[in-house]
Amino acid sequence: MTYQNTLEFAQQLDDNDSLSKYRQEFHFPQVNGKDVIYFTGNSLGLQPKRTQKFVDEVMQDWRELAVEGHFYADKPWWDYHERLAEGLGRVVGAKPEEISVMNTLTVNLHLLMVSFYRPTSKRFKILCEEKAFPSDQYMLQSQVRFHGLDPKDAIVEVKKREGEHFWRTEDILAKINEHGEELALILIGGVNYYNGQVLDIKTITQAGKSIGASVGWDLAHAVGNVELKLHDWNADFAAWCSYKYMNSGPGNASGIFVHEQHLGRKDIPRFEGWWGTKKETRFLMEPKFDPIETADAWQVSNPPILSLAPYLASLELFDEVGMDALITKRKQIVAYLEFVLHEIDKEVESTFEVITPEQRGCQLSVFLHGEGRALFDYLMKNGVITDWREPNVIRLAPAPFYCSYTDMYNFGQILKRGILQK
Numbered sequence: 001m002t003y004q005n006t007l008e009f010a011q012q013l014d015d016n017d018s019l020s021k022y023r024q025e026f027h028f029p030q031v032n033g034k035d036v037i038y039f040t041g042n043s044l045g046l047q048p049k050r051t052q053k054f055v056d057e058v059m060q061d062w063r064e065l066a067v068e069g070h071f072y073a074d075k076p077w078w079d080y081h082e083r084l085a086e087g088l089g090r091v092v093g094a095k096p097e098e099i100s101v102m103n104t105l106t107v108n109l110h111l112l113m114v115s116f117y118r119p120t121s122k123r124f125k126i127l128c129e130e131k132a133f134p135s136d137q138y139m140l141q142s143q144v145r146f147h148g149l150d151p152k153d154a155i156v157e158v159k160k161r162e163g164e165h166f167w168r169t170e171d172i173l174a175k176i177n178e179h180g181e182e183l184a185l186i187l188i189g190g191v192n193y194y195n196g197q198v199l200d201i202k203t204i205t206q207a208g209k210s211i212g213a214s215v216g217w218d219l220a221h222a223v224g225n226v227e228l229k230l231h232d233w234n235a236d237f238a239a240w241c242s243y244k245y246m247n248s249g250p251g252n253a254s255g256i257f258v259h260e261q262h263l264g265r266k267d268i269p270r271f272e273g274w275w276g277t278k279k280e281t282r283f284l285m286e287p288k289f290d291p292i293e294t295a296d297a298w299q300v301s302n303p304p305i306l307s308l309a310p311y312l313a314s315l316e317l318f319d320e321v322g323m324d325a326l327i328t329k330r331k332q333i334v335a336y337l338e339f340v341l342h343e344i345d346k347e348v349e350s351t352f353e354v355i356t357p358e359q360r361g362c363q364l365s366v367f368l369h370g371e372g373r374a375l376f377d378y379l380m381k382n383g384v385i386t387d388w389r390e391p392n393v394i395r396l397a398p399a400p401f402y403c404s405y406t407d408m409y410n411f412g413q414i415l416k417r418g419i420l421q422k
């Protein structure tokens with residue numbers, strides 16, 4: 001399609017967009033009396049309007065039933081989390097029994113590493129990407145130290161090539177083969193938070209497993225954004241948060257995936273609690289732990305129902321729309337945003353440099369050479385919510401659920417004014 005940087009053209013794209021009506025399903029912050037142009041769905045997704053109803057329902061059950069709500073609420077609390085498994089399975093390409101929802105992301109990665117990072121004197125290394133999300137770096141370092149090892153010896157980082165802004169799959173595979181039998185675990189962000197790159201999860205997983213390592217994925221920026229087939233790709237485990245593209249609210253619960261091949265295994269250690277033991281015998285309060293034969297065996301505590309309610313509301317929306325439709329629109333709206341950026345670039349004779357490679361999801365990371373913090377402030381004041389990283393990288397994620405093509409056009413105009421007014 002030949003794009004045009006005009007309001008009419010953008011409106012036409014919106015008219016032809018089967019998802020455009022879903023914008024009405026979300027609350028938008030207001031600036032100058034208008035809905036903002038929201039580019040930070042990769043950081044905190046907008047609140048779906050229907051979320052309130054799901055939360056109110058729990059509040060009402062608690063108010064009216066108190067402890068009886070565990071069993072007699074409309075959606076009983078004792079197995080409330082199970083309601084999320086099927087919908088999430090569709091989002092990440094997994095069987096419902098491979099999914100559980102609990103805790104928060106970094107906590108879950110720690111818990112999964114208890115099971116899947118079991119270093120020996122020969123096989124003890126972890127492979128990750130350089131400059132991984134800080135929480136992941138701290139997690140890996142502390143796990144390694146917990147096992148009495150030195151991060152300098154045990155953590156192998158795959159670097160980008162000099163002058164390049166992305167990782168090459170061939171370089172990742174070469175590192176895997178280089179460390180081969182010493183690699184205990186590969187744990188990488190499926191979509192990089194900084195440059196927006198989508199890694200080749202399938203190929204990397206296959207390579208890692210073929211040399212005998214466990215392979216896990218941090219899918220914080222991938223879930224609800226790109227196509228995932230965790231079961232078919234044979235990943236050992238994965239975890240993600242729910243507040244980015246999944247629109248479930250600040251700091252909300254995390255999902256985990258544990259591949260079917262590991263379910264019911266008795267030889268995998270775990271940090272256990274009462275919500276991971278079989279429901280049938282849980283309330284006998286016996287000392288023997290009898291693990292649930294699904295990913296729920298990794299559950300520790302009884303889950304926070306008030307957090308799960310917004311997650312369930314969000315999954316209802318994902319089920320209505322489906323990942324295929326979201327991905328189709330996402331590709332087009334990101335392409336249109338990129339086009340608008342290039343058009344504005346020409347008009348203002350600036351130099352924007354998109355550092356996100358072609359393997360991308362919803363996010364474009366852009367160097368605005370020669371611009372600084374003042375431009376960011378101008379954008380925010382004019383209703384464009386973006387993420388700015390010093391000195392001049394802007395991260396733009398037009399979430400297909402609620403962003404419009406008209407937003408992209410309007411953003412271009414505001415950006416142009418912001419640059420020209422200097």
Ligand SMILES: *Cc1c(COP(=O)(O)O)cnc(C)c1O
Pocket residue numbers: 104105106107133135136189193218220221241
């Ligand atoms: C957002 C994000 C996190 C956040 O972790 P929490 O435990 O939810 O605070 C972790 N890792 C990556 C890669 C992220 O993008």
